Each structure stands twice: as C-alpha cells, then as structure tokens.
Amino acid sequence: GQNIDQPTEMTATEGAIVQINCTYQTSGFNGLFWYQQHAGEAPTFLSYNVLDGLEEKGRFSSFLSRSKGYSYLLLKELQMKDSASYLCAALDSNYQLIWGAGTKLIIKP
Amino acid sequence: NAGVTQTPKFRILKIGQSMTLQCTQDMNHNYMYWYRQDPGMGLKLIYYSVGAGITDKGEVPNGYNVSRSTTEDFPLRLELAAPSQTSVYFCASSYSSQGEAFFGQGTRLTVV
Numbered sequence: 001g002q003n004i005d006q007p008t009e010m011t012a013t014e015g016a017i018v019q020i021n022c023t024y025q026t027s028g029f030n031g032l033f034w035y036q037q038h039a040g041e042a043p044t045f046l047s048y049n050v051l052d053g054l055e056e057k058g059r060f061s062s063f064l065s066r067s068k069g070y071s072y073l074l075l076k077e078l079q080m081k082d083s084a085s086y087l088c089a090a091l092d093s094n095y096q097l098i099w100g101a102g103t104k105l106i107i108k109p
Numbered sequence: 110n111a112g113v114t115q116t117p118k119f120r121i122l123k124i125g126q127s128m129t130l131q132c133t134q135d136m137n138h139n140y141m142y143w144y145r146q147d148p149g150m151g152l153k154l155i156y157y158s159v160g161a162g163i164t165d166k167g168e169v170p171n172g173y174n175v176s177r178s179t180t181e182d183f184p185l186r187l188e189l190a191a192p193s194q195t196s197v198y199f200c201a202s203s204y205s206s207q208g209e210a211f212f213g214q215g216t217r218l219t220v221v
Contacts, residue, residue: 008149030207033210041214042199042212042213042214042215043152043210045209045210045211087152089151091206091207095207096154096167096168097152097154099152099153101149101150101151
C-alpha cells in the first residue's frame with residue numbers, strides 16, 4: 001500500500017532550527033510537496049521537490065532523497081507564527097497526491 | 110484576486126439530507142480537487158477533475174458526486190448525508206498535477 005509517515009507533534013524554541021522528517025512509500029513517484037496549515041485554515045504551499053537535493057527558500061528548506069524515500073523540511077530562525085501543522089504529500093505514478101497526517105509544530109518562547 | 114472560493118463555511122445537516130458544496134476558481138486552472146480532512150488524518154481525495162467535462166473518483170468517493178460543466182466551477186454533492194461524512198471539506202485547484210495547489214477556505218460539515 002501507499003503510505004506517508006511523519007511525526008505527529010514536535011516542539012521547538014523561538015529562534016531555533018527544527019527539522020521535520022517525512023518518509024514515503026508510493027507506487028511510483030513524481031515529486032514531494034510540503035504544505036503549511038494553521039489551525040482552522042486551509043493548507044498553503046511551501047515547496048515541491050522532484051530531484052534529489054536541497055531546495056532553499058528563505059527560512060524554509062526542503063530536502064529529498066528518492067533512493068531512501070525520504071524528505072525533510074528545515075525551518076530556521078523559528079518565529080511564533082510558524083506554529084502550525086506541516087503536511088508532507090507525495091505524488092504517485094498516477095499523479096495522485098498521497099498525504100501524510102501532518103506534523104503539529106509547537107513553538108515556545 | 111479571489112483564488113478558490115468555497116461555500117458555505119459551516120453547515121449542520123440531518124441524517125438523510127442532501128446538500129451541495131460550491132467551489133469556484135478564477136485562475137483558469139484545469140485541475141480541481143475535493144478533499145476531506147478528518148482529525149489526525151491526512152487529506153483524503155474524494156473526486157478530481159482535469160478539465161471541464163472530465164471527472165474521476167479519488168480515494169473516498171462513496172456518498173458523493175461531482176460535476177464540472179465549466180473550468181471555474183466544481184460543486185460537490187452529498188446525497189443522503191451520514192454521520193461518517195462529518196468532516197472538513199476542502200476544494201483546491203492547480204495549473205498542473207505537479208503544480209502548487211490553491212485551497213479554498215474549507216467547509217466544516219456536521220451530520221447529526
């Protein structure tokens with residue numbers, strides 16, 4: 001079956017760095033997405049990786065290893081507004097998105 | 110820019126009632142999707158469309174129907190509502206299957 005695994009919850013301190021991991025098992029692979037979702041709101045796009053390596057976008061970076069079925073989202077210089085759920089989603093061979101349950105990130109002052 | 114507009118935001122239905130969730134986008138996207146999100150679970154695809162006149166089932170289509178008569182609109186119909194359909198529903202659109210998806214604000218539906 002197809003599966004996305006990511007931690008349920010993580011806690012970090014304001015100003016610090018946090019890495020949210022995601023492992024995926026899909027029938028075929030056409031890329032991996034990260035979305036941010038604040039409580040009670042819709043998901044918003046953060047990143048898309050289809051090739052191995054690190055993509056940096058301001059304070060957020062996303063890494064992909066296709067051979068390991070692994071990705072991570074790296075958040076630097078954490079701010080209180082980064083408190084949210086972070087959703088990992090893999091695009092399978094049929095170009096369908098398989099979503100993880102999300103990682104709730106709690107930022108403490 | 111309006112983006113993806115989804116209505117209503119909240120709705121309470123009685124078991125057996127029917128309703129339509131409206132979704133419209135103004136970005137001329139071909140791809141549109143309906144998801145449901147249950148607490149502690151990932152988004153589940155209900156139905157999707159790759160263009161006007163074309164719809165297809167996702168992972169959890171039972172109890173739902175869709176239509177896509179125009180590029181802009183993609184309504185979701187719930188027939189004979191059941192408590193298992195209590196969820197938050199999101200409509201989304203994207204330019205391509207590998208493109209960024211834009212989501213509507215969500216509909217919180219409770220079936221009692």
